[in-house]
Amino acid sequence: MDGWVRWRTAMRQALYGEGGFYRRGERPAAHFRTSVHASPHFADAVAQLLAHVDAALERPSRIDLVDIGAGSGELVVRILQTADPDLAERLNPVAVELAPRPSSLPGRITWRPTLPDAVTGLVIANEWLDNVxxxxxxxxPEGPRLVLVDPATGAERPGPAPADEDLAWLERWWPLENPGDRAEIGHPRCTAWSGVLSRLHAGLAVAIDYSHTREARPVHGTLTGYRDGHTVLPVPDGSxxxxxxxxxxxxxxxxAEAGATATVLTTQRRVLRALGLTGARPPIHLAHRDPRAYVHALRRAGEEAELIDPAGLGGFGWLAQAKHIPLPKPLQD
Structure with a gap:
């Protein structure tokens, strides 16, 4: 890609174009730490939510589990291993991912680049929307302007005025006040998420991500890059x-406009604590009675603490929207 382009174009090419970051098979675990990689107890918590959804659907003969942005499929694999045997037998596990299918993935997991047309069950989108x-x-001083970027260097310059659709979204969700203020125009993410809800016939859809709300938008935006476990300048060259x-x-x-019948917007800390993850250290007397059990419990406590840390993974936003079932009890504030 040559010349100056808008960020949406540059980001799409850098991530999903020919030779793009995800198209060439890069795995998230190699570049940044997600909840899935931090601890298997995250998948265990999602499995608990799946069981709640299954019960609300009155235990259908087949229930879908769809993981959007599945990486290497670790979340779905863990849930298959730990779910109740009856639920696991009825489960239709689907991993949605653009990267090539891992050779070690169990054969019963469907691997596809796009969402299924219809879902009855649970959809999990863990750190997916942030890459839309x-x-x-x-x-x-002349008004809002799109920011153009040089894909080869990451250098920026002001471009044309935003389209009416962009301006309408900004006015409603991210109004700019002072020269120099920046925003990321989020309606493509809204469209992507409404596409999930429109395909959900009955069940629960959950988006988990770095997030903010209208009352506390960052005045300079949040665009950034990750490579090899470090934050880097967001140069959209595929690297x-x-x-x-x-x-x-x-x-x-x-x-909600796509048909959600119940919604909660909360944090990962609140949800995982409601699902029993506390990060509490085991009693010290266990170290004397059963040292091996103490070490195991201590490791689990450390993993849980990372998942619910309000300054880290625990601060992630959870958007959970149900369709034709009540919100599961752990999601009810």
Whole structure:
């Protein structure tokens, strides 16, 4: 890609174009730490949610589990291993991912690049929406302008005025006040999420991501890059992951308009604690009575603490939207 382009175009090519970051088979675990990679107890918590959904659907003969942005499929594999045997037998596990299918993935897991047309069950989108390409806008003395980027260097310059659709989204969800303020125009994420809800016939859809709400948007935006476990400048040349935090409140409205019948917007800390992850250290007397059990419990406590840390993974936003079932009890505030 040559010349100056808008960020949405550059991000799409850098991540998903020919030779793009995800198209060439890069695995998230090699570049940044997600909840799935931090501990298997995250998958165990998702399995508990799946059991709640299964019960609300009155234990159908087949129930879908769809993992969007599945990476190497670790989440689905763990759930298959640990779910109740009856539920596991009825489970239709689907991993949605653009990268090539891992050779070690169990054969019963469907691997596909796009969402299924219809889902009855649970959809999990863990750190997916933050990779949906979007444009960046900056308020200049002449008004809001799209930010153009040189894909080879990451250098930026002001471009044309945003389209009416962009301006309408900004006015509703991310109004800019002072020259130099920046925003990421989130309606592509809203569209992507409404597409999930429109395919959900009955069940629960959950988006888990870096997020913010209208009351606390960052004045300079959140666009950044990740490579080899480090934050880097977001140069859209295919060499790094490029991401921006998600306006989950806007996505919640899009999901409701697509048919969601119940919604909660909360944090990972609150949900996982409601599902029994506390990070509590084991009693010291266990170290004397059963040292091996103590070490195991201590390791689990450390993993749980990382998952619910409000300054880290525990601070991730959880947008959960149900369709034709009640919200599972752990998601009810």
């Amino acid at each position: 390409p979007l444009d960046v806008v900056e308020l200049t 790094c992951d490029i991401t921006a935090h998600v306006a989950l409140d806007a996505c919640a409205t899009a999901g």
